[in-house]
Amino acid sequence: MDNFYGKRLLILGLARQGKALARFAVGAGAAVTITDLRSPEKLRDILDELSDLNIRYVLREHPMELVDESDILAVSGGVPLETPLVQAAQARGIPITNDSLEFSKRTPTAVIGITGSAGKTTTTALTGVMSQIAGRRTWVGGNIGQPLIADLHKMEADDVVVQELSSFQLEIWDRSPHIATVLNITPNHLDRHKTMKAYTNAKANILRHQTADDIAVLCADDPGSLALSAIVQGQLRLFSLSNEVSEGAMIRNGRIVIRNGAEKEICHVNEVQLRGRHNLLNVLAATTLADSAGIPAEAIAQAIRTFTGVEHRLELVRTRNGVQWINDSIATAPERSLAALQAFSEPIILLAGGQDKAMEWDAWAEAVPQQTISVILFGELADLLAKKLTEQQADFVKVNTMEEAVEVAVETAVSNDIVLLSPGGTSFDAFDNFAERGELFRQLVNEL
Numbered sequence: 001m002d003n004f005y006g007k008r009l010l011i012l013g014l015a016r017q018g019k020a021l022a023r024f025a026v027g028a029g030a031a032v033t034i035t036d037l038r039s040p041e042k043l044r045d046i047l048d049e050l051s052d053l054n055i056r057y058v059l060r061e062h063p064m065e066l067v068d069e070s071d072i073l074a075v076s077g078g079v080p081l082e083t084p085l086v087q088a089a090q091a092r093g094i095p096i097t098n099d100s101l102e103f104s105k106r107t108p109t110a111v112i113g114i115t116g117s118a119g120k121t122t123t124t125a126l127t128g129v130m131s132q133i134a135g136r137r138t139w140v141g142g143n144i145g146q147p148l149i150a151d152l153h154k155m156e157a158d159d160v161v162v163q164e165l166s167s168f169q170l171e172i173w174d175r176s177p178h179i180a181t182v183l184n185i186t187p188n189h190l191d192r193h194k195t196m197k198a199y200t201n202a203k204a205n206i207l208r209h210q211t212a213d214d215i216a217v218l219c220a221d222d223p224g225s226l227a228l229s230a231i232v233q234g235q236l237r238l239f240s241l242s243n244e245v246s247e248g249a250m251i252r253n254g255r256i257v258i259r260n261g262a263e264k265e266i267c268h269v270n271e272v273q274l275r276g277r278h279n280l281l282n283v284l285a286a287t288t289l290a291d292s293a294g295i296p297a298e299a300i301a302q303a304i305r306t307f308t309g310v311e312h313r314l315e316l317v318r319t320r321n322g323v324q325w326i327n328d329s330i331a332t333a334p335e336r337s338l339a340a341l342q343a344f345s346e347p348i349i350l351l352a353g354g355q356d357k358a359m360e361w362d363a364w365a366e367a368v369p370q371q372t373i374s375v376i377l378f379g380e381l382a383d384l385l386a387k388k389l390t391e392q393q394a395d396f397v398k399v400n401t402m403e404e405a406v407e408v409a410v411e412t413a414v415s416n417d418i419v420l421l422s423p424g425g426t427s428f429d430a431f432d433n434f435a436e437r438g439e440l441f442r443q444l445v446n447e448l
Helices: 016-027 044-049 084-091 099-106 120-133 148-154 196-208 223-231 277-292 297-306 334-341 362-371 382-391 402-412 434-446
Strands: 008-012 031-036 055-059 072-075 111-115 138-142 160-164 179-182 215-219 235-240 248-252 255-260 262-268 315-320 323-327 348-353 374-378 418-424
Touching: 008 016, 008 084, 016 031, 016 072, 016 099, 016 148, 072 084, 099 148, 099 160, 111 120, 111 196, 111 277, 120 138, 120 160, 120 277, 120 297, 138 148, 179 196, 179 223, 179 277, 196 223, 215 223, 215 277, 235 277, 248 277, 255 277, 255 297, 262 297, 277 297, 315 434, 323 434, 334 348, 334 362, 334 418, 348 362, 348 382, 348 402, 362 382, 374 382, 374 402, 402 434, 418 434
Parallel strands: 008 031, 008 072, 031 055, 111 160, 111 179, 138 160, 179 215, 215 235, 235 248, 323 418, 348 374, 348 418
Antiparallel strands: 248 255, 255 262, 315 323
16 A cells, blocks of 8 residues: 555546545555646535545646656546547656556455446446445445545455446556456447547456456357456356356356356346336346356345446436436447337437537437337437437428426327436537436426
8 A cells, every 4th residue: 555655646637526636646655646637616626525535636727747757647537538638658668547446456355346337337346236235345436436546545355345446447557456347348438539449459358367267158149248258367257148157157048047167047137127128138237247246146136136226327217297317328329229118118308418429319310210109319419319210201200408308308208208318429518417408307397
């Protein structure tokens, strides 16, 4: 824990992760400088939180001379590695790190690491519940919740850590968790990674540095995930909805089955509280991960029977006049929106849009008219999606804001319909994040 001692740490970006790392590093004896392009006024709340620490702030700019004054550079998840300050540090041989990597170097526990293009948070949360029901002291965090480095000082060797990891975090990793999964690989964040190869390489770091004593969990039904079996160094376990697996989780005769040498039935598929094929895959992934960590089958089954999901992910906000209003604001890629559509058999009114991130929309435009009775487009993506749907001779309504989208949906929906917010685009055209977008949707629906 003393390798920060006496070092000059430069933190690029004062968000949730940078704030947690700053507090840890100061406590570990580092001289910390934080640089952020925002003004002191916009950062006031965070600056107040850190006011008890001896930290140097350089705001509104990223002056290059900061690199010459640093021994280590830490980047927040939202900071691309192409940023000039990062490039300069790399050219000088200055180590690049982030809070999740520093946590992984120091944790006394075995870690379950979870990444994928979709389903990370649901799988992480469910795996955590399985561990908690088993009576293990459990820490869930990383890309969700509180950065785990903030609680490092409380952790003990017998604890269970379930860590969600994004491609942004993983792209600089040079180590891997003891138990790790890549749930799936589909196009995502190509505005940041530019190519699928670069995106996949970032995800693969969660497996790349494992050893023979470690466990890799992959999806037999997802070509992108399964292809990573080529780099697995330790035990490979699979999960599948449609195939038998020799090690891992599968469905047989309507039941979830886990194989780990011996075979055990966990529970009936009908006991799963989450909707949709994609969520059933998440359940199988969590089952395999928990089993790999020694969680008993009884605890796994109880968690599956009681876990109703994570907010902003196919979340039922309200039923009004027979219409169900569903918040799936987490759907920030077209594939995620299509997965949400497949979770329902009722007539669907889809609210879609937001901001693009260099995604491919043709498959979305072909499928949406077949799976919806109405499409309401909003945000920066509205014009592009309108063009795609026009090419399919599909009907749609185009509005400017979430408020207008809800108003149109109210006028359109009748009893037994689903009004589904599953945008497909990111939220950054009008919101700070997908959660803020989902909160507004909730508010608007609850005020009807």
